[in-house]
Amino acid sequence: MTTLTVHEISKTLGGSAVLDNVSLVIPTGTRTALVGASGSGKTTLLRLIAGFSRPDRGTIALDDTVVSGRDVFLPAHRRGVGYVPQDGALFPHLTVEQNIRFGLRHAQRGSTRIAEVAELVALPLELLRRFPHEISGGQQQRVAVARALAPAPKMIVLDEPFSALDTSLREHSRLAVIAALEASDATAVLVTHDQDEALMFGHQIGVLADGLLLQHGHPSAVFDKPVTAEVAAFLGDAVFLTARIDDSTAITAFGAVAIRHRASVAGSRVMLRPEQLSVRTDGAANGVVRAIRPRGASSYIEIEALGGGERVTVSVFAAESECRVGDEVSVVIRGTVVSY
Numbered sequence: 001m002t003t004l005t006v007h008e009i010s011k012t013l014g015g016s017a018v019l020d021n022v023s024l025v026i027p028t029g030t031r032t033a034l035v036g037a038s039g040s041g042k043t044t045l046l047r048l049i050a051g052f053s054r055p056d057r058g059t060i061a062l063d064d065t066v067v068s069g070r071d072v073f074l075p076a077h078r079r080g081v082g083y084v085p086q087d088g089a090l091f092p093h094l095t096v097e098q099n100i101r102f103g104l105r106h107a108q109r110g111s112t113r114i115a116e117v118a119e120l121v122a123l124p125l126e127l128l129r130r131f132p133h134e135i136s137g138g139q140q141q142r143v144a145v146a147r148a149l150a151p152a153p154k155m156i157v158l159d160e161p162f163s164a165l166d167t168s169l170r171e172h173s174r175l176a177v178i179a180a181l182e183a184s185d186a187t188a189v190l191v192t193h194d195q196d197e198a199l200m201f202g203h204q205i206g207v208l209a210d211g212l213l214l215q216h217g218h219p220s221a222v223f224d225k226p227v228t229a230e231v232a233a234f235l236g237d238a239v240f241l242t243a244r245i246d247d248s249t250a251i252t253a254f255g256a257v258a259i260r261h262r263a264s265v266a267g268s269r270v271m272l273r274p275e276q277l278s279v280r281t282d283g284a285a286n287g288v289v290r291a292i293r294p295r296g297a298s299s300y301i302e303i304e305a306l307g308g309g310e311r312v313t314v315s316v317f318a319a320e321s322e323c324r325v326g327d328e329v330s331v332v333i334r335g336t337v338v339s340y
């Protein structure tokens with residue numbers, strides 16, 4: 001187990017700043033997900049951590065040992081960091097067992113370690129004799145994780161390991177890999193562009209945009225109190241409403257609502273999640289139904305505030321929907337909001 005300290009890292013590639021003054025501490029034995037849009041710098045940061053590339057400025061330390069700094073650079077093979085690339089990158093001409101064995105030092109190769117790590121990633125032992133093309137994509141990814149875990153690294157980094165998998169396989173593989181990481185005690189960093197994956201991965205989430213680490217912290221803290229509207233929108237569907245901010249209350253076109261976090265001092269809008277909205281046909285009307293869009297079990301109802309301007313889309317259980325276009329209804333906001 002190792003604590004990773006990334007301190008004021010900057011990196012320019014092809015003449016453009018790809019990472020700008022990024023600092024992050026990943027405590028020993030914890031799991032951190034780095035999330036961000038395509039091109040935000042996630043893979044570059046992971047490569048710097050693994051030791052495949054050198055930062056222009058700043059330092060990277062594993063515990064008290066600086067592995068990247070002004071006059072120091074420990075290459076990947078001397079860092080003891082396990083690496084799981086995006087496509088798994090298994091050797092096609094080697095069996096599953098030989099692939100996993102490849103990650104082991106000579107002395108460990110005859111040991112029971114292969115069966116141990118196969119079990120750790122929930123890989124049935126009968127698959128050990130097969131070649132990569134004879135197992136599923138999800139199993140291949142787990143072999144790649146097993147290969148990286150085999151030498152018991154103190155730290156493991158994973159670059160979008162589930163991105164090529166379809167939804168159900170991805171969920172299954174994710175859970176198996178998280179359980180394996182938990183059991184291994186390795187400090188882990190996962191790069192993903194999938195918000196749900198990032199939020200469920202572990203102890204910390206870091207949100208990158210254009211080379212800047214916009215926010216990092218416990219997943220629920222970042223989700224509940226996003227520092228900017230950009231972070232809020234990146235982590236899930238977000239509804240923004242113009243509001244008059246009055247101390248700890250926001251007055252919106254759909255009523256007053258309590259503020260749980262003021263991200264800016266002089267805010268003029270609030271953010272809430274679509275799940276916080278519901279619609280009632282009794283009660284004081286504050287909106288008019290402009291469109292109804294059926295979507296299987298649910299229907300999306302577009303509602304415009306009375307007096308015009310603001311619009312929200314509310315998801316309702318289709319069988320219970322009594323609304324028609326033109327009806328006046330009451331939009332109710334549950335819970336609390338963040339103001340910007």
Ligand SMILES: Nc1ncnc2c1ncn2[C@@H]1O[C@H](COP(=O)(O)OP(=O)(O)OP(=O)(O)O)[C@@H](O)[C@H]1O
Nearest residue numbers: 013014018036037038039040041042043044045193
């Ligand atoms: N070797 C390189 N030379 C020049 N530019 C590069 C190089 N590698 C990456 N970049 C650029 O740096 C930026 C960040 O790339 P990076 O791969 O770190 O992003 P990412 O967040 O991992 O994206 P994705 O989710 O698409 O993999 C991009 O604009 C990319 O085009």
